[in-house]
Amino acid sequence: MVSIPAQYPSVLIIGSGVFGLATAWELSKNPEFKDTEITLIDRQPFPAADSSSIDTSRIIRPDYASLSYTRLASKAQLLWRTTFAPEHYHETGLAVTASGPEQSYVTDSLRNVQFHGTDRVQTLQSAAEIQRVCGLEANKPTDDTLSPGGGSTGYVNWNSGWADAEGAMCWLRREVEKLNRVRFITGTVKRLNINHSTNTVSGVILSDDSTLTASLTILAAGAWSPSLLDLRGICKATGQALVYLPLSASEQAKVANNPTILNLSTGLFIITPSRKSLKVARHGHGYTNPTTIPHPEAAPGSNQTITISLPATHLTTHTQDPLPLEAQRQCRDLLRSVYPSLSSPSRPWSKTRICWYTDTRNGDFLIDHHPKYKGLFLATGGAGHAFKFLPVIGECVVESILGRMPEDFRGKWEFPRQRVPEEEWAGDGSRGGPEGVVLAEEYERQRKGRL
Ligand SMILES: Cc1cc2nc3c(=O)[nH]c(=O)nc-3n(C[C@H](O)[C@H](O)[C@H](O)COP(=O)(O)OP(=O)(O)OC[C@H]3O[C@@H](n4cnc5c(N)ncnc54)[C@H](O)[C@@H]3O)c2cc1C
Structure with a gap:
């Protein structure tokens, strides 16, 4: 029987974010792939400024309502503290709070970090305690019957922290380069090269109509993944x-x-x-940007289209649409509530941004062989929380390619058997803020002064 790596003499990874770069790193190190040719393509020169993985900071936390993610995040965190870009990791703690039904996520998360036993946690019973323990500025005397920006109850995990996301990604890129196994290409993938009679993907077609051939193509294009494969009811971009x-x-x-x-x-x-x-940011339900595109899996010559939410970024639209005012106002309100001295409305932001999550129905990643197309693997669906796994996610992807998906994630990361309409997605219980907002409609509301 031919071993799985031998079936894949060449691997092409689309996307150089957390999923793609970490996979390239693991393939380069894994002796089972020592004879494999590895290519990594991205539409932007590295680091891609509008990708989800490039930013000033990302929270690194094991604080999850799901014990599987708590365990994996704790494993990643050990590496962040020691051998994985430690100069970019800072352990200043994370307060997870709520003032409404989201309290159940807080309770489950607290249970998991306490059960896992590695974390220094301190419960916070009131808004005043949150204010004191988290060093927030005293605003007015805090009235616990109000719903303060910092939350009403929760806990702080002093063993959580944050990483300089761009710094850590650049660190990893250098590590991959040192191994001298990966061919890096800057180019935009227009389509997967699908043979419809054999249901096989044999690489990609680029925007200049040239092709790249590979025995295994890994789709790791983040929030753009649904533009290259029909992922309706499975993944969607939210801003x-x-x-x-x-x-x-x-x-x-x-x-x-x-x-x-x-x-x-x-x-x-x-x-x-x-x-x-x-x-200041919002981990919310996000904006959608419905866009009609040619069906990514249609046979050549077909004029079938699909409408999906896709990222609109300062690099893809000619005009930089600023962050909607409702979001800017919410961020300012939070500042007023927790650091009033910094919240003057006349004080300008240095930058605003809409950053795109690849959401999934319940926050689980999508790491699996495609059920229909041979030669196609998916490593995407970061759902707004994949960054912290940068030290370990490449290994998870490669093990899954080899048919050894980590036990904890069986039944979570596989390609779903059924597509679920997006309005029925349950999420992972960690999101707040407005729901069902279409970005263009929000701009229109703003233009008409209906804020
Ligand atoms: C605002 C925000 C805050 C977040 N906060 C946290 C946090 O605190 N903690 C945490 O753990 N996680 C956090 N996340 C989530 C985490 O950053 C993402 O899950 C992770 O970065 C996703 O990586 P990715 O590889 O899927 O996508 P990306 O980093 O977006 O990479 C995809 C790449 O594919 C490339 N690409 C797309 N289309 C094509 C094409 N057609 N051809 C060639 N290349 C293409 C893009 O240029 C891009 O570089 C946050 C995300 C956002 C947006």
């Missing part, structure tokens, strides 16, 4: 709000050691600042 507030040296020093605060009821969070920039 998430980010603002960056420049800080003076003394402002930075004042808050530099405070934990990140994540309020699951609003989805809003403030991450510990770095390089004199404070990031």
Whole structure:
């Protein structure tokens, strides 16, 4: 019998984000793939500024309502602390709070980190306690009957932290380069090269109509993945709000050691600042950007189309649409509630951004062989939480290629047997903020002054 790596003398990875780059790293190190030719293609020169993996910071936490992710994140975190880009990892804690039904995620997450037994946690019974323990500024005397931006109850895990996302990705890229196994290409994949009579993918067709051939193609194009394969009812791009507030040296020093605060009821969070920039963001249901495109799996000559949500970024649209005002206002309100001295409306952001999640119905990743097309593997569906797994996700992907998906994730990461209409997706219980907002409609509402 031919071994699985021998069936794949050449592997082509589409996308150089967390999933693609970590997979390239693992393939380069794994002796079972020592004779495999590895190619990694991205539409942008590295680091791709509008990808989900490139930013000032990402939260690194084992705080999950699902014990499987708690365990895997704890494994990743051991590496962040020691051998994996440790200079880019900072352990300043994470306060997970809520003031409404999202409390159940907080309770489950607390149970998991306590059960797992590796974490220093401190429960927070009131808004006043959150304020005191997290070093938030005293606003008015906090009234626990209100629903303060920092949340009403929760806990802080002092063993959680954050990473400089761009710094860590650049560190990993250098590690991959040192192994000298991967051919890096900058180019845009237009289509998968599908043979419809054999249901086989044999590589890709690029935007200049040239082709790249591979015995295994790995789709790791993040929020753009649904533009290359019909993932309706499985994955969708949702745009998430980010603002960056420049800080003076003394402002930075004042808050530099405070934990990140994540309020699951609003989805809003403030991450510990770095390089004199404070990031406020919303881990929410996100904006969608419905776009009609040629059906990615249709045979040549077909004029079949599909409508899916796709990222619109400053690199893909000619005009940079700013973050909708409703999101900017929510971020400002959170600041007013927790750091009033930084919240003056006249104080400009240095930057705003919409960053695109690849959402899945329940927050599980999509790491599996395609059920129909031979030669196609998927490593995507980051669902707004994959960054922390950068040190370990490549191994998970490669083991899954070899038919050895980690036990904890069987039944979670496989290609779903059924497509579920997006309005019926349950999510993972960690999202707050407005639901069902279409980005273009939000701009239109804003233009008409209906805010
Ligand atoms: C605002 C925000 C906050 C987040 N916060 C956290 C956090 O705190 N903690 C955490 O763990 N995770 C967090 N995440 C999630 C995490 O960052 C993502 O899950 C992860 O980065 C996804 O990686 P990816 O490889 O799937 O996608 P990406 O990083 O987007 O990579 C996909 C790549 O594919 C390329 N590509 C796309 N289409 C093509 C094409 N046609 N041809 C060639 N190349 C193509 C793109 O250029 C891109 O480089 C956050 C995400 C966002 C957006």
